[in-house]
Amino acid sequence: MSLWIIDKSAMATFVANVMGDYRVVGPKAKGPQFAFDEIEDPAELRLDYNTSILPPKKYFQPQEERLMTFKRNGDSAPEAVIEAEATVIFGVHTCDLHAMRVLDQAFTQNFPDAHYLTRRRQALLIGIECLEPCDEHSFCKSMGTLTISEGYDLHLTDLGDVYAVDVGSEEGLTLLKTYSDARLATESDMQQLNRALSAKWPRFPYKLELDVDELPALMSQSYNNPIWETLAEKCLACGTCNIVCPTCFCFNVYDEVDLNLENGERSRRWDSCMLDVFARVAGGENFREQRSARLRHRFMRKGLYLVERYKHLGCVGCGRCARLCLADISPINVFNELHE
Amino acid sequence: MAENGNGSARPKVAFFDFACCEGCQLTVIDALQTHLELVEAVEIVQFREAMTEKGEDYQIAFIEGSCTRKEDEDRLRKIRAQAGIVVALGACAHIGGVNALANLQPSLQDVRQYVYGDKWDWYNTYPARPISAVIQVDAFIPGCPIDRVEFLSVVKQVLLGKTPAIPDYPVCVECKLKENVCIFDKGGVCLGPITRAGCDAICPTYGDGCEGCRGLIPNPNENAMQDVLLKAGLSVEQLRARMTMFNAYDPAQIEA
Ligand code: SF4
Numbered sequence: 286m287s288l289w290i291i292d293k294s295a296m297a298t299f300v301a302n303v304m305g306d307y308r309v310v311g312p313k314a315k316g317p318q319f320a321f322d323e324i325e326d327p328a329e330l331r332l333d334y335n336t337s338i339l340p341p342k343k344y345f346q347p348q349e350e351r352l353m354t355f356k357r358n359g360d361s362a363p364e365a366v367i368e369a370e371a372t373v374i375f376g377v378h379t380c381d382l383h384a385m386r387v388l389d390q391a392f393t394q395n396f397p398d399a400h401y402l403t404r405r406r407q408a409l410l411i412g413i414e415c416l417e418p419c420d421e422h423s424f425c426k427s428m429g430t431l432t433i434s435e436g437y438d439l440h441l442t443d444l445g446d447v448y449a450v451d452v453g454s455e456e457g458l459t460l461l462k463t464y465s466d467a468r469l470a471t472e473s474d475m476q477q478l479n480r481a482l483s484a485k486w487p488r489f490p491y492k493l494e495l496d497v498d499e500l501p502a503l504m505s506q507s508y509n510n511p512i513w514e515t516l517a518e519k520c521l522a523c524g525t526c527n528i529v530c531p532t533c534f535c536f537n538v539y540d541e542v543d544l545n546l547e548n549g550e551r552s553r554r555w556d557s558c559m560l561d562v563f564a565r566v567a568g569g570e571n572f573r574e575q576r577s578a579r580l581r582h583r584f585m586r587k588g589l590y591l592v593e594r595y596k597h598l599g600c601v602g603c604g605r606c607a608r609l610c611l612a613d614i615s616p617i618n619v620f621n622e623l624h625e
Numbered sequence: 626m627a628e629n630g631n632g633s634a635r636p637k638v639a640f641f642d643f644a645c646c647e648g649c650q651l652t653v654i655d656a657l658q659t660h661l662e663l664v665e666a667v668e669i670v671q672f673r674e675a676m677t678e679k680g681e682d683y684q685i686a687f688i689e690g691s692c693t694r695k696e697d698e699d700r701l702r703k704i705r706a707q708a709g710i711v712v713a714l715g716a717c718a719h720i721g722g723v724n725a726l727a728n729l730q731p732s733l734q735d736v737r738q739y740v741y742g743d744k745w746d747w748y749n750t751y752p753a754r755p756i757s758a759v760i761q762v763d764a765f766i767p768g769c770p771i772d773r774v775e776f777l778s779v780v781k782q783v784l785l786g787k788t789p790a791i792p793d794y795p796v797c798v799e800c801k802l803k804e805n806v807c808i809f810d811k812g813g814v815c816l817g818p819i820t821r822a823g824c825d826a827i828c829p830t831y832g833d834g835c836e837g838c839r840g841l842i843p844n845p846n847e848n849a850m851q852d853v854l855l856k857a858g859l860s861v862e863q864l865r866a867r868m869t870m871f872n873a874y875d876p877a878q879i880e881a
Pocket residue numbers: 519520521522523524525526527559606609610611612613614
């Protein structure tokens with residue numbers, strides 16, 4: 286829409302001003318790593334973070350959330366509970382912005398999810414362009430997620446002393462104008478931005494040994510590949526890879542009642558298709574009892590099933606799963622091995 | 626029988642202990658203090674740790690501790706005969722827990738001498754076992770000690786007439802949901818990938834690797850876990866110690 290410039294020294298004021306009217310969240314240091322969290326002091330915001338343990342999707346689909354309350358005696362109808370608040374999310378990387386498109390589809394198609402959509406509507410996303418690879422596990426360039434042209438309200442690029450701010454929505458523009466002293470970019474600012482964006486490209490390795498568009502076809506031929514059995518020997522079925530993935534959206538619904546057995550709450554929690562009992566259904570049958578079947582299912586979701594359903598790949602190359610998998614199972618290696 | 630708020634009879638509940646430290650019962654006492662509704666919901670008729678009365682008319686029995694003596698089997702069977710529902714309370718009753726470490730020693734007589742010195746023959750013993758090795762058990766509350774929230778949840782499920790379900794996924798799930806920095810990334814080791822969740826990953830959250838007190842998940846990949854631990858720098862001896870701290874019990878130890 287339009288390009289603006291904000292001085293880095295003015296960022297703290299911008300953030301502080303926004304904090305007056307919104308919950309502000311963004312990447313903060315967590316020990317040696319980073320996690321998205323509520324910003325209480327603008328100095329905590331670490332726009333220079335490499336990656337976060339969990340993706341920012343937790344602000345739309347929290348790890349655990351109440352869905353409704355009910356009375357066991359059925360005297361009154363259950364009441365929906367939707368906890369949402371106006372939120373500005375700073376510092377979302379482009380891989381995670383791409384992942385939001387998958388989630389938007391998943392929570393809109395067929396059964397629009399009021400809980401997700403209410404939060405989504407009340408949030409503004411401020412992206413930030415990566416100029417260096419976050420670490421050796423990521424492969425965003427291969428997945429086509431190293432940059433993005435929409436899906437944000439504002440998008441920052443670090444130009445040294447200033448940030449270039451690309452406006453992606455009316456709401457974004459209003460936020461910028463209301464809370465910051467950003468100025469419109471000049472011709473020379475635009476040239477500087479273009480230089481930064483073209484200079485970043487060679488810094489990122491292309492890791493996939495095939496074209497990403499061929500990935501769904503490769504996956505559809507890989508159902509009976511022996512790789513699933515091989516990987517299953519070292520996989521712990523710990524579920525970490527799903528939990529940290531920005532495109533995973535499966536959840537489990539459960540009920541809890543008070544000790545007086547009168548009032549109850551229905552809640553949901555993130556689930557993981559790598560877990561032993563994920564595919565267990567009423568009657569006790571588990572249709573993906575083998576770890577190999579679960580691994581295959583997970584990678585089929587990433588490379589094939591979600592494209593069929595949502596027109597977007599289920600993997601954005603963020604590398605979180607590979608980074609945290611104790612068994613060193615990485616999508617890029619799996620895809621490349623299947624391609625051999 | 627007294628009534629609870631729901632208008633139905635309050636079930637009579639009794640607590641028993643075998644070889645244990647009574648820490649799980651302390652957690653129950655703690656839960657009774659923080660959740661007064663619990664006292665309304667059930668009628669406690671026997672609880673040596675908390676009261677002097679001793680009612681023998683109970684429907685739900687919570688049993689803490691492992692069975693470590695032949696003569697305790699009769700007591701367990703009597704409880705089983707009386708109670709409609711038997712719940713194993715804590716790691717010792719659930720999986721044998723630390724008591725089963727003795728089973729790994731070459732001779733139980735050495736163990737008795739080590740513990741009781743020259744009075745060793747005053748105390749009888751046999752290989753430690755979870756109570757499910759002696760009687761049928763309806764529900765388990767894992768942990769060393771138990772988690773009070775889980776205790777409440779199991780009580781509620783029993784009151785609702787349901788078979789209590791406990792998590793069958795690993796501690797890693799709870800740990801990652803809390804967005805903890807993984808202990809392996811801090812140079813430590815952790816049994817979270819193969820240990821049953823339900824403790825809200827309390828140890829990794831406070832900086833310690835999981836030692837497996839809640840027992841293993843169904844179908845754990847123990848070989849892969851061992852590879853991960855060896856790669857993280859554990860010696861074979863340290864690996865064995867970690868894997869057996871709470872999970873030393875193996876049914877083969879009591880075949881005789
Ligand atoms: S994180 Fe690794 S070990 Fe754990 S379930 Fe995923 S692939 Fe398996």
